[in-house]
Amino acid sequence: MEKRVAIIGAGTSGLLACKYTLEKGFNPIVFEAEEGVGGLWRHTIEFTKLQTTISTYQFSDFSWHSFAKEESPNSQQMLHYLNSYAQHFSLFPYIKFNSKVMEVEYVGESSEEMEIWELWGGNGRPFFSKGTWHIAVQDTKNFSRESLIKLVQQQTWRPNLNRRMMALRCKSTRRHLETGVHQREVYEAEFVILCIGKYSGVPNIPLFPPGQGPEVFKGKVLHSMNYSALDNKIAAELIKDKRVTVIGSQKSAIDIATECAHANGVKYPCTMIQRSAHWFFPELNILGIDIEYFYANRFAELLVHKPGESFLLSLVATLLSPLRWGLAKVAESYLRWRLPMKKYGLVPSYSILQGISSCRIGVLAENFYDKLKEGSILIKKSQSFGFCKEGLLINGEAKPLETDIVILATGYKGDEKLQSIFKSHVFQKYIIGSKSSSVPLYRQIIHPRIPQLAIIGYAESLSNLYSSEMRCQWLAHFLDGNIELPTITEMEKDVKVWDDNMKLHAGEYYWKSCIANCGIWYNDQLCKDIGCNHRRKKGLFAELFEPYGPKDYVGLSHKR
Structure with missing residues (x-):
């Protein structure tokens, strides 16, 4: 059976997904609507700078040092860094630019068949199911400016400069569909990785009183x-x-x-x-101390109740909760003083x-x-x-x-954007879940009831590039057959445990998937799935108090 992998989006998550699937021997094709890589970083204003330190917002095996000296690089420096990463790991030949994915459709198995599955995809594996994904792609290179304004809310697209995709690496099956405006191509793949982000595409427009719009x-x-x-x-x-x-x-x-x-x-x-x-x-420090020492080490997470924690860890978090409250008040007082x-x-x-x-x-x-x-x-x-x-x-x-x-500046409808890419109304319903919960993803990657598909970059953390790289490493091991998924029911239970934990900490301000409180705990779960040591530091003191970052997770390998 063929193992064609399609990746939608060439932002940070898409580049990572491409790089790690290549390392496992796959030949992915990446569909990118624009003329270059970078995703959201291609559309940021001049005053926008990186929101985290470069030590946490960098690729684990590709350092920032030759690209920026300051702690908060601007958007142009970020784009240069991303382009250099893609060039260094030879990712450009796998990217089909000016190719906007309009919708994806799972073909070959009915919703009735999928409803009775006990294992994800029917067999718990990324491949070997009967179904395939059909990916409808619109060539944006030939769009007129007027058509683009109408279809993508006035975003500007420019001609493609990269012509290296004439022979597509994944050898996808293609057929043509006529739309009301332009021609589409439909590609087939056994596995799809969505890296479309949530802060673009579908703007959140407020509702106005009648006659006051x-x-x-x-x-x-x-x-x-x-x-x-x-x-x-x-x-x-x-x-x-x-x-x-x-x-x-x-x-x-x-x-x-x-x-x-x-x-x-x-x-x-x-x-x-x-x-x-x-x-x-x-700036990213409190009283001169890097903010990572407050929130990005194991000791900080000892103060927090974590999803699926043992009774002992729960007791420790309860006993140390006054310390956590006190540290937060120090941070608040510092900001009010500063x-x-x-x-x-x-x-x-x-x-x-x-x-x-x-x-x-x-x-x-x-x-x-x-x-x-x-x-x-x-x-x-x-x-x-x-x-x-x-x-x-x-x-x-x-x-x-x-x-x-x-x-x-009223934000985006990320859930709606994600939902609209699926042609199936059943899958659209699965994605949204309930109004009181975030998109239900096992390990923040796999939807328990949508087969042969992964979503990278939806759940957030204090450093999204760092967390996306962890997920892409996990996904690459899964695609390579090194990770076994639990049953659909068990995955859904785990999703609820994590969702309940997010609600516990965020309270009434819960509105999206955010694992900032327990990012190391989350990475521990991924490492255990992969079969590698989740304790990445040398010595007890370093393990407890040194901040964790991308460099701690370079090249996670299966060691069972």
Whole structure:
């Protein structure tokens, strides 16, 4: 039986999936909608920098040292790093650029047959099932600009520069489908790896009262996704000498507001409209101590209740909970002392522990509070707003806020994006699960009821590149036959245990898959599955107190 592997997306997760499947002897094909690698890093504004230290956000076997000296590289440095990684490991011949996957369909086994399976895929193995995946791919190279604006929310695509995919490595079966606009090709593969990310593609647009939507506004309205996709020069021309209002309070809103303030100063201040404040660090340390020593070592995880932990570990976490609370208060007090958060109404209503547990913490854009102080950034709090001809109607204010441009930094619908790629309504239902839970993935990789498919990069951590590499190593061993999956029922029980743990720590702020609290514990499970030693440090002290990072997991190998 053929073992064709298709990877959708050539961001960080897609590159890792390609590299590790190649190491196991597979010949994957990677479908990438754009002309180059990088994923989200191809569409970040000029002020965006890395949110973690380079020691944690790097490939385990490809160092940052020759690419950036500072701890927080910018987006262009990040793209250079990713391109160099792909070049170093000869990944480019396996990537088919300008190839947007429109949908995937599992063909060969009915939903009724799959419903009675006890083992994943019917046999618990990645291959040897009767079904195959059909992958409908749209060539974006020949799209007109008008068609692209309509189909992908105004993102800009440029001609393909890489012509090396004439002979496809996976020798996929292809057939042609005619769409209403352009031609599609359909490829076949026995296994699909989705690396499509969750912060792109489907913007989250707020609902507005009747008659108060963007259509009544005489100025321009765009989502942060569209703004970030603009060339830096075009973006600068768009906001220059304009009154810009940014809706949102997360990292993208902070970066865009800072960029606007830098461009226009106090003459045309940028207004931020926020519903709530979030925890942001000025740099990645607390009182001069690297933040990793607080949250990325085994001792830190001893203070936390972990999914599937033993009675002894549960007891230890309970007894040490006052210490965990105390360390969190130290961090909160440090930030309140270091930053004038109270003065500007930017003290979050939730604890920093909940922020970490829900992956809501971030790093401030440079000089953000300086911009607040000089008046080039203004903050307004409002739970709702609407549009009028002159600008925005803000809840509680008598006069409208006059503005020229409104940028909606209101996030993305990652679940909807993931759901929409499946043609099967049954699989769409499986992906969403329940409204009160995240996408149900075993080991944050495998859906128990969707065969021959893996999802990489959905669950988050303090360093997503690092966690994606761990998952890709696990997946490569699974594809190579070195890992046995439990039954579907057992996998679903394990998924619920992890989901319940996330809810326990994040509380009312639970809204997505985030394993920041217990990333080392999670990696331990992957190492045990692979059959390698999960204790990666030398000596007890180092094992307890030294931060864990990508370099600790270089080349995990099966040793049973």
